[in-house]
Amino acid sequence: MGRKLLTEHINVEGIDTMAVYRQHGGYRSVEKALKTMTPDEVVEEVKKSGLRGRGGAGFPTGMKWSFLAKPEGVPRYLVCNADESEPGTFKDRQLMSKLPHLLIEGMITSSYALGANTSYIYIRGELLYVLRILEKAVAEAYAAGFLGKNILGSGYDLDLHIHPGAGAYICGEETALLESLEGKRGNPRNKPPFPAVSGLYARPTVVNNVESIAAVPVIVNEGGEEYAKIGIGKSTGTKLISACGHVKNPGIYEIEMGVPVEEFIYSDEYCGGIWKGRELKAVVAGGSSVPILPKSLILKTAAGEPRLMTYESLSDGGFVTGTMLGSGGFIAMDETTCIVKNTWNFSRFYHHESCGQCSPCREGTGWLEKVLHRLEHGHGQMHDIDLIVNVAKQIEGNTICPLGEAAAWPVTAAVRHFRDEFEWHVTHPHEATRPGAVYHGGLVLA
Amino acid sequence: MAKITYDGIEIEVPDGTTIMNAARQLDGKLAPPAMCYYTPLKGSGGKCRACLVRVAAGSAKDPRPMPKLVASCITPVQDGMVVENNSSPQVLEVRKGIVEMLLINHPLDCPVCDQAGECSLQDFAFEHGLSTTRYEEERRTFDKVDIGPLIQLHMTRCILCYRCVYTADQLTDGRVHGVLGRGDASEIGTYIENIIDNDFSGNVIDVCPVGALTDKTWRFKQRVWFTKPVNAHRDCETDQCAGRVTLWYKGPEVLRVTGRKDENGEVKEWICNTCRFDKKETTDWTIEGPAPVDRSSVVSANHYELPVLNQQVIADMPASTVRELAQNPPLKLGGLNG
Ligand SMILES: Cc1cc2nc3c(=O)[nH]c(=O)nc-3n(C[C@H](O)[C@H](O)[C@H](O)COP(=O)(O)O)c2cc1C
Ligand code: SF4
Ligand code: SF4
Numbered sequence: 001m002g003r004k005l006l007t008e009h010i011n012v013e014g015i016d017t018m019a020v021y022r023q024h025g026g027y028r029s030v031e032k033a034l035k036t037m038t039p040d041e042v043v044e045e046v047k048k049s050g051l052r053g054r055g056g057a058g059f060p061t062g063m064k065w066s067f068l069a070k071p072e073g074v075p076r077y078l079v080c081n082a083d084e085s086e087p088g089t090f091k092d093r094q095l096m097s098k099l100p101h102l103l104i105e106g107m108i109t110s111s112y113a114l115g116a117n118t119s120y121i122y123i124r125g126e127l128l129y130v131l132r133i134l135e136k137a138v139a140e141a142y143a144a145g146f147l148g149k150n151i152l153g154s155g156y157d158l159d160l161h162i163h164p165g166a167g168a169y170i171c172g173e174e175t176a177l178l179e180s181l182e183g184k185r186g187n188p189r190n191k192p193p194f195p196a197v198s199g200l201y202a203r204p205t206v207v208n209n210v211e212s213i214a215a216v217p218v219i220v221n222e223g224g225e226e227y228a229k230i231g232i233g234k235s236t237g238t239k240l241i242s243a244c245g246h247v248k249n250p251g252i253y254e255i256e257m258g259v260p261v262e263e264f265i266y267s268d269e270y271c272g273g274i275w276k277g278r279e280l281k282a283v284v285a286g287g288s289s290v291p292i293l294p295k296s297l298i299l300k301t302a303a304g305e306p307r308l309m310t311y312e313s314l315s316d317g318g319f320v321t322g323t324m325l326g327s328g329g330f331i332a333m334d335e336t337t338c339i340v341k342n343t344w345n346f347s348r349f350y351h352h353e354s355c356g357q358c359s360p361c362r363e364g365t366g367w368l369e370k371v372l373h374r375l376e377h378g379h380g381q382m383h384d385i386d387l388i389v390n391v392a393k394q395i396e397g398n399t400i401c402p403l404g405e406a407a408a409w410p411v412t413a414a415v416r417h418f419r420d421e422f423e424w425h426v427t428h429p430h431e432a433t434r435p436g437a438v439y440h441g442g443l444v445l446a
Numbered sequence: 447m448a449k450i451t452y453d454g455i456e457i458e459v460p461d462g463t464t465i466m467n468a469a470r471q472l473d474g475k476l477a478p479p480a481m482c483y484y485t486p487l488k489g490s491g492g493k494c495r496a497c498l499v500r501v502a503a504g505s506a507k508d509p510r511p512m513p514k515l516v517a518s519c520i521t522p523v524q525d526g527m528v529v530e531n532n533s534s535p536q537v538l539e540v541r542k543g544i545v546e547m548l549l550i551n552h553p554l555d556c557p558v559c560d561q562a563g564e565c566s567l568q569d570f571a572f573e574h575g576l577s578t579t580r581y582e583e584e585r586r587t588f589d590k591v592d593i594g595p596l597i598q599l600h601m602t603r604c605i606l607c608y609r610c611v612y613t614a615d616q617l618t619d620g621r622v623h624g625v626l627g628r629g630d631a632s633e634i635g636t637y638i639e640n641i642i643d644n645d646f647s648g649n650v651i652d653v654c655p656v657g658a659l660t661d662k663t664w665r666f667k668q669r670v671w672f673t674k675p676v677n678a679h680r681d682c683e684t685d686q687c688a689g690r691v692t693l694w695y696k697g698p699e700v701l702r703v704t705g706r707k708d709e710n711g712e713v714k715e716w717i718c719n720t721c722r723f724d725k726k727e728t729t730d731w732t733i734e735g736p737a738p739v740d741r742s743s744v745v746s747a748n749h750y751e752l753p754v755l756n757q758q759v760i761a762d763m764p765a766s767t768v769r770e771l772a773q774n775p776p777l778k779l780g781g782l783n784g
């Protein structure tokens with residue numbers, strides 16, 4: 001059994017209340033940080049912990065914090081990104097609804113470290129029930145003196161606001177989020193300037209994922225070095241993985257970094273194998289935007305090493321034979337899954353969610369979706385397969401924000417690893433559209 | 447000051463200048479194409495990606511190349527920066543892709559579009575695009591809407607450059623103009639069918655790079671290359687109106703009035719709706735003289751000073767075409783009948 005740093009008490013009755021949370025050691029990090037540590041010391045611990053952003057990009061949190069500009073007399077902000085909308089990713093929602101005080105504790109300790117006196121949690125609009133849970137917890141934290149003026153007599157003030165989005169995936173991109181928080185249309189900003197210099201209301205701002213912030217109390221309590229002992233190499237600590245698709249036990253697992261992918265899929269401690277006694281066909285390991293890998297490459301790297309649940313191991317081989325840990329949205333697909341249909345479905349999502357500011361993404365996502373729709377429905381031609389790869393290439397790297405890449409990667413990867421399946425859709429349009437018929441490894445299953 | 451190398455040419459510009467503006471200082475013709483950036487509009491740029499360039503060396507201090515192409519209209523120069531525009535095959539390849547993206551949902555109705563002949567998208571596609579298309583899907587369409595009695599919005603042609611949005615935002619008070627929807631379903635809206643009712647609203651027509659926003663007092667009156675641009679001014683009573691315009695003549699008639707565009711195709715002085723829509727008599731204006739027209743512009747085709755077809759071009763044409771053109775001249779043929 002791996003250690004559970006975030007979710008140890010998640011199933012304790014009443015853990016969403018201040019009283020029970022406190023009984024289980026809650027808010028200790030606030031007391032420790034505010035009473036015994038300087039803000040810089042907290043930043044230092046986070047640096048030592050090796051914590052990397054859990055929102056998808058995996059940028060070292062401590063380093064991000066140390067980049068924050070600190071001009072005299074200018075307010076700075078911490079914003080928690082709780083917009084979680086990437087298909088396949090559903091860990092933050094669970095964490096917030098079951099352990100609202102963990103996030104609030106993390107927000108207080110982190111805000112203290114950054115010298116922010118006003119902080120925000122920007123939460124996905126659809127998660128209204130979670131918003132209610134958080135609001136109740138924030139009220140409890142104010143009542144207990146963990147928020148507001150002069151917290152625990154330390155002289156440190158913090159106000160925490162929760163702001164719901166209006167249901168746009170793009171508002172999870174950090175600068176679109178800041179625009180939306182400012183009350184504007186959620187269009188991503190051109191960078192530079194980065195939020196660390198000019199973020200919310202043009203002030204220095206740190207944006208962090210829910211899970212990143214929730215890891216801060218443990219790091220402060222146990223020390224960064226202790227935290228860094230868990231995991232392998234530059235992938236330290238634990239990670240929440242939301243497993244879904246055709247596994248026996250879908251759900252959210254807190255794993256120690258470094259668990260082999262094979263163990264994660266097949267062991268009863270985690271996913272328990274593929275459902276209905278079927279065979280694994282492919283995995284999207286880190287949310288819908290990361291490259292899909294066939295079974296052979298997700299279990300082992302191209303060099304034949306076992307693939308591990310770490311940033312480094314999953315991206316071993318680059319995009320030719322590897323993928324990314326991303327946000328930890330782990331989607332397993334069994335042999336009855338049509339990769340063409342799945343790719344079309346993903347591209348439909350990105351088409352729908354593009355903000356439409358920059359031409360390659362606005363036009364290209366729609367183009368991809370339309371061609372993939374044709375391919376899936378038996379109206380594709382051979383040249384369409386190269387066309388979608390080329391359109392994806394035209395988007396990738398040429399846009400304002402990474403949604404362009406998120407739309408392009410699933411397409412290029414699907415064609416890279418499952419080209420024969422795309423071709424089969426072209427050469428066998430009637431077969432391909434027969435309900436239930438799926439091409440898998442050179443055979444047609446019906 | 448910062449010294450940069452742009453397509454092999456060295457130039458020194460003040461710190462903070464963008465790559466685009468540095469290149470324009472060198473020569474507007476060498477600058478990257480701009481479909482969304484518009485100098486007078488704060489916040490514009492960065493969206494169309496037409497102006498992407500390669501930065502082969504970031505600065506003298508950090509001479510590493512930048513990992514991605516950058517939007518030259520919003521990227522400031524650094525001392526020692528090395529920029530590749532037309533000299534980078536990668537840039538030209540990506541630009542071809544941008545043209546393609548901008549065209550896949552464009553109606554290509556140039557033959558009936560008032561903007562034809564002075565359209566940035568036509569120019570951009572002509573210079574950087576392919577003459578074929580790989581797009582076989584249905585194109586996005588919208589209904590035309592009148593925004594007020596003087597301006598028509600033909601959203602189907604819009605390339606979502608946001609220029610009109612910034613114009614309405616920065617020039618007119620109480621904004622009633624913005625982008626609704628998302629992705630390729632985004633549209634310019636005047637929430638909810640409010641007309642843009644402001645002394646300066648007409649400027650959105652001038653900033654629009656395509657024929658999405660057109661002047662209803664001019665629609666379908668004439669192809670632009672059959673008109674003659676003349677600069678003129680008047681003493682305008684409207685507060686903050688420059689009163690300096692270009693009149694577009696056909697014979698003795700003023701068919702339309704626009705702001706004056708500079709060599710980069712930008713209007714630097716806004717004009718009010720009275721000047722634009724109501725003052726269409728020569729007697730309303732003090733004439734300054736012919737407006738400069740770029741030689742490569744199709745507007746030059748009918749220009750009294752600049753014959754567009756030279757002897758070499760004519761010599762290369764089939765004799766029957768030359769005869770037909772001479773008898774029935776849609777264009778002025780240099781040296782033939784001009
Ligand atoms: C289109 C798009 C959507 C994103 N959605 C989310 C999201 O829902 N939650 C999140 O934490 N990060 C999301 N991100 C990543 C954020 O931009 C940002 O990198 C992250 O919040 C930083 O936090 P971290 O360093 O703690 O990971 C998204 C990025 C993109 C490009
Ligand atoms: S890449 Fe897509 S989502 Fe991102 S800014 Fe451009 S159009 Fe918007
Ligand atoms: S209407 Fe014209 S100016 Fe406005 S966004 Fe569209 S193309 Fe740009």
Ligand code: FES
Nearest residue numbers: 492493494495519
């Ligand atoms: S002109 Fe630079 S991105 Fe449009």
